Amino acid sequence: MICLGIESTAHTLGIGLVDGKRVLANERRLYKPKAGQGILPRAAADRHAEVFGEALASALAKSGVSLRDIDLHSFSRGPGIGQCLRVSCCAAKFLASKYRKPIVGVNHCQAHLEISSGLLSMRDPLYIYVSGANTQLIVKNKRKGGPLFSVLGETLDMGLGNLFDVFAREAKFGYPHGSEVAKLAEKGSYYPLPYTVKGMNFAFAGLLTSAVRSLSSHSREDACRSLLETSFSELCEASERALCLTGKREVIVCGGVAQNKRFCEMLTMMCEPHRARFGAVAPEFNADNGAMIAYAGIVEYARRGADPLRGLSPDGYWRIDQIF
Ligand code: FE2
Numbered sequence: 001m002i003c004l005g006i007e008s009t010a011h012t013l014g015i016g017l018v019d020g021k022r023v024l025a026n027e028r029r030l031y032k033p034k035a036g037q038g039i040l041p042r043a044a045a046d047r048h049a050e051v052f053g054e055a056l057a058s059a060l061a062k063s064g065v066s067l068r069d070i071d072l073h074s075f076s077r078g079p080g081i082g083q084c085l086r087v088s089c090c091a092a093k094f095l096a097s098k099y100r101k102p103i104v105g106v107n108h109c110q111a112h113l114e115i116s117s118g119l120l121s122m123r124d125p126l127y128i129y130v131s132g133a134n135t136q137l138i139v140k141n142k143r144k145g146g147p148l149f150s151v152l153g154e155t156l157d158m159g160l161g162n163l164f165d166v167f168a169r170e171a172k173f174g175y176p177h178g179s180e181v182a183k184l185a186e187k188g189s190y191y192p193l194p195y196t197v198k199g200m201n202f203a204f205a206g207l208l209t210s211a212v213r214s215l216s217s218h219s220r221e222d223a224c225r226s227l228l229e230t231s232f233s234e235l236c237e238a239s240e241r242a243l244c245l246t247g248k249r250e251v252i253v254c255g256g257v258a259q260n261k262r263f264c265e266m267l268t269m270m271c272e273p274h275r276a277r278f279g280a281v282a283p284e285f286n287a288d289n290g291a292m293i294a295y296a297g298i299v300e301y302a303r304r305g306a307d308p309l310r311g312l313s314p315d316g317y318w319r320i321d322q323i324f
Contacts, residue, residue: 002065003072003301004095005294008088009080009108010132011039013048015059016290017070018298021118024063026284026291027055036169045083052091059290067099072306074297077105078318079133085314088293093309102306104297109134109320110149111296112286116254118295120279126152126248128239128267129320131255131288132161135235137200137242138320148323152242153200160231160257163204167227170212171220181224182260188225191218195230200241202234232263236270243274250277258286 002024007014011031017024031047033039060066075092078085089105096103113127127138137153158166161178168177193210196203211227218226243251251271253264258280271278285292 001071001298002069003074003294003297004070005111005290005292005297006075006088006092007108007111007288007290007293008045008048008084009076009078009288010084011044012288013051013055013087014288014290014293015055016292016294017059017063017065018291018294020298021295023291023295024065025059026289027059027062028284028287028289029055036172038165038169039081041081041083044081045087048084048087052087067095070095070099070101072102072104072297072301074104074106074293074300076108076111076293077312078108078315080108080314080316082314082316085316089312089314093312097309102301103309103312104300105307105312106293106296106300107318107320107323108288108293109136110323111292112254113138113140113149113252114299115285115292115295116252116279116281118299119281119285120252122250122252122277122279124248125250125252126239126243126246128235128251128253129255130160130235130253130257130263132165133159134255135160135202136320137239139246139248146324147321149320151319151321152245153202153238156198156201156203157205158208160204160235161255163208163231164227164257167208167211171215171223178257178260181228182262184221185224185228185262188219188221188223190229191222191226193226193230195234197234197237200238200245202238204231204234207231228260228262232266235263236266239267240270240274243271243276248276250279253278253280254286256287259283
């Protein structure tokens, strides 16, 4: 089965083509806000719509697939920025109705999880999902009738990616913020900053305020190192607690921040004494992308069938533990 997946929850327009479990194409086009600015929803949505045709043509050319060969259409229905979500929803609904093919609206967070466990061949992992807006510890439920996923722990204020972005904006770094913080951190030394873990939940607001204030008395490199080490340690502690509670033998880190090498190194160390297998997919599948939407589209179509075209609309606040 060939599925076309369209992603547009935030700054990335992604077009992915997946045949079964094989990724045929994964085109990404990024909206970049001006230095010092966050995402402007209208500007991001306009940009996604503008480059959509070219990105789709490129994905089809690279995969050798024609629009008529596609068996299933999927799009990121939420969570995300409303105006951006409308782009993938409209495009997928148009293509599905024109070619009379089934359509599935998928949860963006679930898509990160599905492509990771699929490509890493892990059956029942503990997921550490770390992106700009979301930071959660998640497990997939086996029993039917309840939610498909449970969130065991999560951020009480902001996502890990947003923590780095806001810090980088305050410190007047260039774009992309997260990678700039990671680069500078490699040259820095650690000093203590506020650390907040409550059971399997964690918080970053106090850490952010202190890290920004500490820039007046510490170098940027040291501030970045300390910010990363502290926030990653919070995640490691909460994840280890979740690992002990669930008795899982596999751990996956996924989402945009999963591309950070130091974080993966720390999680590998956390997993070792528990003899848990640790894995993260290649960066192109951890960043927001269309292949993961196509991947999750196939999984969800097999599980619950197609969505009705009429009335299918984005849901900007769709949590992963609200999938039934
Ligand atoms: Fe994402």
